[in-house]
Amino acid sequence: MIKPVEQPPATLDTSFWINAFRAELLTWLGELFHLAITDAVVEEIRYPTRQLGLPSPDTAVLEEWLARGTLRRENPSRPLPLFGPGEAAAIALAEEQGYVLLMDDGRPYQYAKARGLRVVGTPDLVVVLYDRHHVTLQEARAMLRSLLGVSTRVVEAAGALLEGIASAREEGR
Numbered sequence: 815m816i817k818p819v820e821q822p823p824a825t826l827d828t829s830f831w832i833n834a835f836r837a838e839l840l841t842w843l844g845e846l847f848h849l850a851i852t853d854a855v856v857e858e859i860r861y862p863t864r865q866l867g868l869p870s871p872d873t874a875v876l877e878e879w880l881a882r883g884t885l886r887r888e889n890p891s892r893p894l895p896l897f898g899p900g901e902a903a904a905i906a907l908a909e910e911q912g913y914v915l916l917m918d919d920g921r922p923y924q925y926a927k928a929r930g931l932r933v934v935g936t937p938d939l940v941v942v943l944y945d946r947h948h949v950t951l952q953e954a955r956a957m958l959r960s961l962l963g964v965s966t967r968v969v970e971a972a973g974a975l976l977e978g979i980a981s982a983r984e985e986g987r
Contacts, residue, residue: 823848824934825888826916827904828858833918833936833964835872837957842943844879847914850888852903856880897922905931918964936961937972944976951980 824847826834834840843849859876862868879885890906893899901922908915908931915933917923926933934942937958944954954976961969 824914828900829918830916854899854903858900
């Protein structure tokens with residue numbers, strides 16, 4: 815179990831949730847951050863199950879976390895008139911409340927960074943977990959390989975950073 819010095823508040827968008835689930839990173843989120851989620855993001859995550867009738871394991875985890883209070887619902891006073899509903903609400907909430915923004919979608923991610931928000935993508939989280947000795951180099955590499963929905967350039971940059979840390983530690987040779 816991670817014992818962080820600080821558990822900053824964070825909000826996330828749908829892309830981050832799906833990618834974090836795929837890379838088996840969700841468990842770490844509840845230990846690293848106090849998590850808020852907007853109604854728009856909840857509805858986007860629920861869409862495959864509710865609208866299409868498709869079972870979705872990440873939706874089941876969402877429902878469990880909402881019931882447990884690991885995720886608390888919070889909405890911005892005014893979502894942005896940009897991007898999709900989930901990204902717009904997550905960016906607006908992060909900006910209004912000063913939360914860390916957990917996001918993987920390229921254009922919204924860059925927009926939020928340009929506005930001065932603290933933005934963390936799933937590849938960034940993998941590197942942090944390895945750097946803090948929470949996962950092994952092999953686990954971190956596997957997590958990065960599982961991030962199919964994230965820009966190849968971003969994953970490669972995170973991989974290079976990961977390998978740089980491993981080299982400095984004289985690991986992975």
